[in-house]
Amino acid sequence: MKLILLFPFLYLQDIVMGALRVARDVLSPHPNFHPVILRVPVTLTSPIKRFFLANLISMTPGTVTVGEEEEGKILVVHSLYGAEDPDALIREIQQNYERFLAQLP
Numbered sequence: 001m002k003l004i005l006l007f008p009f010l011y012l013q014d015i016v017m018g019a020l021r022v023a024r025d026v027l028s029p030h031p032n033f034h035p036v037i038l039r040v041p042v043t044l045t046s047p048i049k050r051f052f053l054a055n056l057i058s059m060t061p062g063t064v065t066v067g068e069e070e071e072g073k074i075l076v077v078h079s080l081y082g083a084e085d086p087d088a089l090i091r092e093i094q095q096n097y098e099r100f101l102a103q104l105p
Contacts, residue, residue: 007100011056014096018061022080034083037066040075040090042098047072049101056097 025031044050050072054065057077066076082089 003100003103010096011060014060018063022061025080033080035078035080036083036086036089038077038079038082038086038090039069040077040093042073042075044072044098044101049104050075053097053101056101057093 025033042050042053044053050068054068054075057063057065057075062080064078066078068075077093079089
């Protein structure tokens with residue numbers, strides 16, 4: 001229950017920080033992009049929850065969900081900043097967004 005109340009604020013923080021990071025790099029003469037295509041394992045069995053996960057990822061600046069693989073068990077995500085440590089970004093998506101959606105009824 002606590003996570004449900006906190007999630008909007010945590011997600012808003014992700015959006016603001018992502019927007020500032022993308023804006024800084026877009027306006028910079030030497031952008032710090034490290035793009036990567038990630039395959040994020042997903043444990044959500046509900047197609048609706050996977051849909052919401054894909055949209056949460058896509059609404060965060062710097063990331064976009066490209067598609068699904070293996071009948072929804074893998075989300076394909078493009079990130080502007082994941083090449084240096086793709087495993088950390090995958091864990092972040094799983095812990096911040098998937099964990100929240102898994103707790104919903």
